C-alpha cells in the first residue's frame with residue numbers, strides 16, 4: 001500500500017485515522033513522493049513479485065492531490081520495469097472529490113480500478129465525511145462518480161461503517177447498489193480507540209475488567225474505550241446480517257461484497273483473502289511518501305517503522321524478523337476465549353488493532369467487535385454451508401438464491417444470537433463426544449451450528 005502524499009488530504013473526515021500522522025513529520029515536510037523514491041519502489045516491488053499480475057495499491061491521504069503527472073510517471077516506471085510476461089494492475093483509493101474529466105480519462109486509458117469512499121446516501125455520508133470547513137462532501141463525490149461513469153472507469157465503493165450509518169443497513173446497501181450502480185461493496189468497521197492519535201495499538205493497556213462492548217461503547221460512559229463515532233459492535237453485527245440477507249435473496253453472483261466472498265472461501269476451507277480474517281498477517285505493509293515503510297497501514301507509528309527504502313531494500317524490510325513476529329502475533333496473542341470459539345476458523349480474532357477488551361476471565365486481547373462478529377458468523381453459517389455444498393458439487397452458489405424464492409429468511413433478533421460465555425461453552429460437549437475445545441478446532445465449520 002503506497003501513500004505518495006502521506007496523510008495530506010483536501011477533506012477532514014471526522015473519523016480519519018491518518019490525518020494526525022502529520023505530527024510524526026517536521027513542519028517543512030514536502031508531502032510528495034520524490035521521483036527517486038517512486039522509481040526505487042516500483043523497480044524493487046516488481047522484482048520481488050512471483051505472480052503474473054502485479055498489483056499496486058495507491059492510497060492516502062488523498063492521492064489525487066498529486067496531480068495526473070505523478071501517476072503518469074508511476075505508469076512510466078511500471079512499463080519500464082515490468083517484464084513482458086507479467087502484467088501491472090493499479091488500484092487507487094480516493095475520496096472522489098477531485099475526479100474531473102481529465103482525471104477520469106487518464107484512469108480509463110491506464111485501466112486503474114478506482115475505489116470511492118462513500119458512506120451511504122447524503123444524510124449519512126455528510127455526517128462524518130466533511131471538508132475542512134465542516135461541510136458535507138456528498139455532492140462533490142457524486143460528481144466524481146458521474147465523471148467516472150461517463151469515461152467508463154471501473155470503480156467500487158468503500159464504506160466506513162460507523163456509529164450512525166450502521167443503524168441504516170438497507171438504506172446504505174440500496175443506495176450503493178441502485179443509485180450508484182456499485183457492484184463491488186467493501187465495508188470497513190470504524191473502530192478508533194480514544195487515544196489512537198498518540199498511542200500505537202501494541203502499547204495500549206486493556207481495561208482492568210471485562211466490559212461487554214455494548215456497555216463500553218456508550219459515548220456517555222467514562223469507560224468508553226473508543227471514540228464516539230466508532231461503530232457499536234452489536235450494530236455492526238446487525239448491519240452485516242441485514243445486508244447479507246438482502247444479498248442472499250437478490251444479489252448472489254451480481255453484487256460482490258468481499259466480506260461475504262471471503263467467508264464463503266473460509267467455509268470451503270480456503271485461507272482468508274483479507275488480512276483481517278486470516279490466522280496470521282503482516283503482508284500489508286505501508287510505504288509513506290518519504291520512503292518510510294511501516295508494518296501496516298494501521299500501525300504507522302514510530303515503533304512500527306521497518307526502515308526506509310532509501311537505506312534498505314524492500315525485501316529486507318518485508319522479510320525482517322520483526323515483521324514476521326508482527327504477523328505471527330496475530331495468532332500467538334489470541335486469548336483462550338477466541339481459541340474456544342466456534343467461529344474462530346472464520347474470524348481469527350479479526351484485526352489486532354481492534355483487540356481492545358479483556359475476556360470475561362480477564363485475559364487481554366479480545367476484539368472490540370467480538371459480539372457483532374460472533375453474531376454475523378453464526379447468522380451466515382447455514383447459508384454458507386449450503387453455498388459451499390453447491391460449489392463442492394460443481395453447481396453455482398446462486399442456486400441457493402433460487403431455492404429461497406417464496407421463502408422468508410428468519411428475522412434477526414439480537415437476543416436470538418446470545419453469545420455464550422466461555423464457561424458455558426466449555427461445559428457443553430458436542431455430538432462427537434469431544435469437549436468443545438477440540439471440536440471447535442479451526443477449519444471445522446461443521447461444528448458451528450451443532451452447539452447444544
Ligand code: SF4
Pocket residue numbers: 337338339341342343344347348349350366367369370371373374
Ligand atoms: S467471534 Fe469473538 S471470540 Fe470468536 S474468534 Fe472472533 S473475536 Fe474471538
Ligand code: SF4
Pocket residue numbers: 275276277281282283284296297298330350351352353
Ligand atoms: S494489523 Fe490488521 S490491518 Fe494490519 S495486516 Fe494485521 S490484520 Fe491486517
